[in-house]
Amino acid sequence: xxxxxxxxxxxxxxxxxxxxxxxxxxxxxxxxxxxxxxxxxxxxxxxxxxxxxxxxxxxxxxxxxxxxxxxxxxxxxxxxxxxxxxxxxxxxxxxxxxxxxxxxxxxxxxxxxxxxxxxxxxxxxxxxxxxxxxxxxxxxxxxxxxxxxxxxxxxxxxxxxxxxxxxxxxxxxxxxxxxxxxxxxxxxxxxxxxxxxxxxxxxxxxxxxxxxxxxxxxxxxxxxxxxxxxxxxxxxxxxxxxxxxxxxxxxxxxxxxxxxxxxxxxxxxxxxxxxxxxxxxxxxxxxxxxxxxxxxxxxxxxxxxxxxxxxxxxxxxxxxxxxxxxxxxxxxxxxxxxxxxxxxxxxxxxxxxxxxxxxxxxxxxxxxxxxxxxxxxxxxxxxxxxxxxxxxxxxxxxxxxxxxxxxxxxxxxxxxxxxxxxxxxxxxxxxxxxxxxxxxxxxxxxxxxxxxxxxxxxxx
Amino acid sequence: xxxxxxxxxxxxxxxxxxxxxxxxxxxxxxxxxxxxxxxxxxxxxxxxxxxxxxxxxxxxxxxxxxxxxxxxxxxxxxxxxxxxxxxxxxxxxxxxxxxxxxxxxxxxxxxxxxxxxxxxxxxxxxxxxxxxxxxxxxxxxxxxxxxxxxxxxxxxxxxxxxxxxxxxxxxxxxxxxxxxxxxxxxxxxxxxxxxxxxxxxxxxxxxxxxxxxxxxxxxxxxxxxxxxxxxxxxxxxxxxxxxxxxxxxxxxxxxxxxxxxxxxxxxxxxxxxxxxxxxxxxxxxxxxxxxxxxxxxxxxxxxxxxxxxxxxxxxxxxxxxxxxxxxxxxxxxxxxxxxxxxxxxxxxxxxxxxxxxxxxxxxxxxxxxxxxxxxxxxxxxxxxxxxxxxx
Numbered sequence: 148x149x150x151x152x153x154x155x156x157x158x159x160x161x162x163x164x165x166x167x168x169x170x171x172x173x174x175x176x177x178x179x180x181x182x183x184x185x186x187x188x189x190x191x192x193x194x195x196x197x198x199x200x201x202x203x204x205x206x207x208x209x210x211x212x213x214x215x216x217x218x219x220x221x222x223x224x225x226x227x228x229x230x231x232x233x234x235x236x237x238x239x240x241x242x243x244x245x246x247x248x249x250x251x252x253x254x255x256x257x258x259x260x261x262x263x264x265x266x267x268x269x270x271x272x273x274x275x276x277x278x279x280x281x282x283x284x285x286x287x288x289x290x291x292x293x294x295x296x297x298x299x300x301x302x303x304x305x306x307x308x309x310x311x312x313x314x315x316x317x318x319x320x321x322x323x324x325x326x327x328x329x330x331x332x333x334x335x336x337x338x339x340x341x342x343x344x345x346x347x348x349x350x351x352x353x354x355x356x357x358x359x360x361x362x363x364x365x366x367x368x369x370x371x372x373x374x375x376x377x378x379x380x381x382x383x384x385x386x387x388x389x390x391x392x393x394x395x396x397x398x399x400x401x402x403x404x405x406x407x408x409x410x411x412x413x414x415x416x417x418x419x420x421x422x423x424x425x426x427x428x429x430x431x432x433x434x435x436x437x438x439x440x441x442x443x444x445x446x447x448x449x450x451x452x453x454x455x456x457x458x459x460x461x462x463x464x465x466x467x468x469x470x471x472x473x474x475x476x477x478x479x480x481x482x483x484x485x486x487x488x489x490x491x492x493x494x495x496x497x498x499x500x501x502x503x504x505x506x507x508x509x510x511x512x513x514x515x516x517x518x519x520x521x522x523x524x525x526x527x528x529x530x531x532x533x534x535x536x537x538x539x540x541x542x543x544x545x546x547x548x549x550x551x552x553x554x555x556x557x558x559x560x561x562x563x564x565x566x567x568x569x570x571x572x573x574x575x576x577x578x579x580x581x582x583x584x585x586x587x588x589x590x591x592x593x594x595x596x597x598x599x600x601x602x603x604x605x606x607x
Numbered sequence: 608x609x610x611x612x613x614x615x616x617x618x619x620x621x622x623x624x625x626x627x628x629x630x631x632x633x634x635x636x637x638x639x640x641x642x643x644x645x646x647x648x649x650x651x652x653x654x655x656x657x658x659x660x661x662x663x664x665x666x667x668x669x670x671x672x673x674x675x676x677x678x679x680x681x682x683x684x685x686x687x688x689x690x691x692x693x694x695x696x697x698x699x700x701x702x703x704x705x706x707x708x709x710x711x712x713x714x715x716x717x718x719x720x721x722x723x724x725x726x727x728x729x730x731x732x733x734x735x736x737x738x739x740x741x742x743x744x745x746x747x748x749x750x751x752x753x754x755x756x757x758x759x760x761x762x763x764x765x766x767x768x769x770x771x772x773x774x775x776x777x778x779x780x781x782x783x784x785x786x787x788x789x790x791x792x793x794x795x796x797x798x799x800x801x802x803x804x805x806x807x808x809x810x811x812x813x814x815x816x817x818x819x820x821x822x823x824x825x826x827x828x829x830x831x832x833x834x835x836x837x838x839x840x841x842x843x844x845x846x847x848x849x850x851x852x853x854x855x856x857x858x859x860x861x862x863x864x865x866x867x868x869x870x871x872x873x874x875x876x877x878x879x880x881x882x883x884x885x886x887x888x889x890x891x892x893x894x895x896x897x898x899x900x901x902x903x904x905x906x907x908x909x910x911x912x913x914x915x916x917x918x919x920x921x922x923x924x925x926x927x928x929x930x931x932x933x934x935x936x937x938x939x940x941x942x943x944x945x946x947x948x949x950x951x952x953x954x955x956x957x958x959x960x961x962x963x964x965x966x967x968x969x970x971x972x973x974x975x976x977x978x979x980x981x982x983x984x985x986x987x988x989x990x991x992x993x994x995x996x997x998x
Contacts, residue, residue: 169668469692472693479621
């Protein structure tokens with residue numbers, strides 16, 4: 148391996164390569180419950196050309212490569228299951244271009260969500276991107292490669308739907324532009340009107356290449372954001388309430404959440420409704436529409452709006468820093484969730500399942516669902532917290548999550564950012580010809596099988 | 608020999624989620640952890656240190672030069688403490704890193720630069736290995752007299768006493784205090800190292816000796832009120848000395864100068880210049896003193912004060928905190944904190960970068976040279992600026 152080390156140092160310099168026990172230990176794991184596995188090297192490239200040379204080397208030597216952002220999927224997606232090289236992409240963090248009129252930004256893949264937010268606030272305050280609820284350190288490329296979501300997902304779909312072009316280093320080492328930037332200077336379309344090649348990379352979790360640049364749609368950043376919180380104890384009414392809210396076609400984001408702690412939240416379902424406007428008049432109009440829309444549930448005393456003055460700053464914060472708090476509820480530094488994408492009509496069944504699993508495995512739950520594309524589907528998070536010093540609890544959480552995924556698949560849901568075990572469950576359920584197509588794509592793009600092996604491994 | 612490792616807050620280390628908020632300032636505009644910024648590995652971030660400390664305490668990783676470098680590259684700037692999203696344990700992050708360094712000191716496995724620093728302080732009483740007799744030389748020409756029974760003791764600290772940039776700063780403060788008619792004296796050749804950075808680097812035995820010696824000396828001389836040049840000294844005098852029986856009224860020189868300006872004891876003339884200000888970590892985040900330096904700079908007629916993008920509680924460390932001023936583990940590469948910071952200062956359009964700490968003054972002065980910004984940016988102590996603006 149010393150020759151490999153030397154070759155890597157030749158590409159990225161001494162400060163860009165580590166095989167020290169400290170880095171190997173740290174980069175062998177993520178904050179979730181899956182077991183760690185050590186890489187042989189951690190490498191931090193600064194340019195696409197460096198990535199290209201690393202991939203070419205890995206190809207020659209048949210060394211696995213795992214591209215990594217901040218490693219916060221919680222699903223073990225950057226654990227190097229078969230060793231090899233973890234590519235820490237966070238040094239590729241330049242914001243390259245903003246086209247304000249066409250409302251897009253081009254960034255290097257390792258750019259953090261937080262840095263992009265700060266950059267837009269400072270330089271283009273009328274523009275915003277869809278900020279995920281993940282910590283601000285998470286990266287743009289990682290987010291789109293796992294079909295992440297954000298604050299604008301209810302309006303505009305998955306964050307990967309907002310991609311306007313990609314630069315990718317293919318598993319065989321070619322640097323390839325995807326979408327309109329393959330034709331001309333503008334990053335305005337990831338696919339249409341061309342065949343949409345972005346699907347070869349988005350959702351593939353780094354198994355088909357390394358995303359080095361991302362074009363991303365930007366959206367109007369309205370001057371005022373506000374929120375209302377509707378509360379009901381009637382689980383059966385949630386899909387209807389959501390359906391009515393989405394019919395308004397004017398809401399920024401809709402989240403449904405419930406949790407057993409603190410006790411004031413127990414037994415209720417909370418729907419946080421976000422809306423925006425450029426004037427008070429616009430905001431108040433939207434607020435009135437929301438209230439009118441849900442008036443019937445207040446008349447029947449099935450629900451009502453909760454006063455949220457004290458919690459509004461927390462609700463409106465992007466990203467929501469309080470979300471990480473869940474990890475410390477059992478004073479143990481961890482939580483993990485299964486996040487199936489499901490029709491909103493299944494909300495009651497999923498909600499009941501969360502409670503059932505938490506009781507069965509004696510773990511603490513919390514759940515937040517987000518509407519996608521105006522209610523076309525929802526991401527339903529089944530979250531369990533654990534104490535990192537309690538391996539038995541971590542084991543119970545892992546089992547509860549496995550069972551949650553099996554349940555979701557049984558309900559016709561699609562697991563979001565599936566871990567390697569969930570991927571296997573998915574592939575077993577997948578229609579055989581679709582599975583063969585996946586295999587064909589993976590084999591052709593990555594003939595040596597070096598890209599994030601252990602993930603999306605398709606058996607013919 | 609096998610060491611049984613233990614740190615006081617080891618029951619907390621597993622609670623870090625490694626979410627990474629600790630790396631940023633509150634607006635996420637850039638990485639605000641100097642060691643992460645300089646080295647670029649997650650292991651050099653606060654979350655990395657928390658996870659590695661846990662692995663080290665449990666024996667999953669061994670003590671190594673790399674592990675020691677990771678721990679000693681922390682500059683104790685406290686940004687992580689302010690930005691961590693876990694209110695129930697965030698305040699203990701710097702303690703955990705300091706305790707881990709202390710354990711490494713106990714094992715005797717520390718970087719050579721740290722070892723040499725301890726040695727120099729232990730043997731010579733200062734990190735420069737210069738004679739104690741020269742400690743007060745900086746005060747020549749200021750009018751400052753040896754402390755007898757004056758109201759205030761002006762404490763210069765090691766950098767203010769021996770480093771050229773620090774001495775210039777000490778001199779300007781001393782002169783203004785004297786000219787303003789303050790009853791103030793210095794210990795000169797009798798002054799000892801305050802020990803703040805010795806403590807930050809984990810040599811608790813040496814720190815206790817230094818602190819006890821200082822406390823006894825202060826008490827013997829009847830010192831009640833201390834004005835410090837160095838925010839590092841201010842920090843340990845206020846935070847650590849009371850626990851060792853040293854209870855004194857301690858203020859930073861910027862607080863005193865701001866008061867003197869308010870009382871019209873310092874009279875200022877027009878000085879048309881654009882100034883930005885760098886918050887020292889031990890003055891700002893550690894002691895929450897943000898306004899006094901700004902009050903002084905804003906009081907200068909015709910001077911234009913402008914903030915850097917990262918300022919106040921979000922300020923980016925110069926890289927010289929936590930003993931790194933002497934050990935230089937962060938190094939001087941392009942992404943080293945001091946170089947990043949002077950580039951940020953230049954972006955404001957200011958021609959003067961004001962500082963309130965001799966360590967920051969030296970770090971940033973050197974960085975200006977490394978960045979070839981001598982024609983565009985001058986690093987000056989706040990009192991040095993006042994010297995130019997005094998009537």
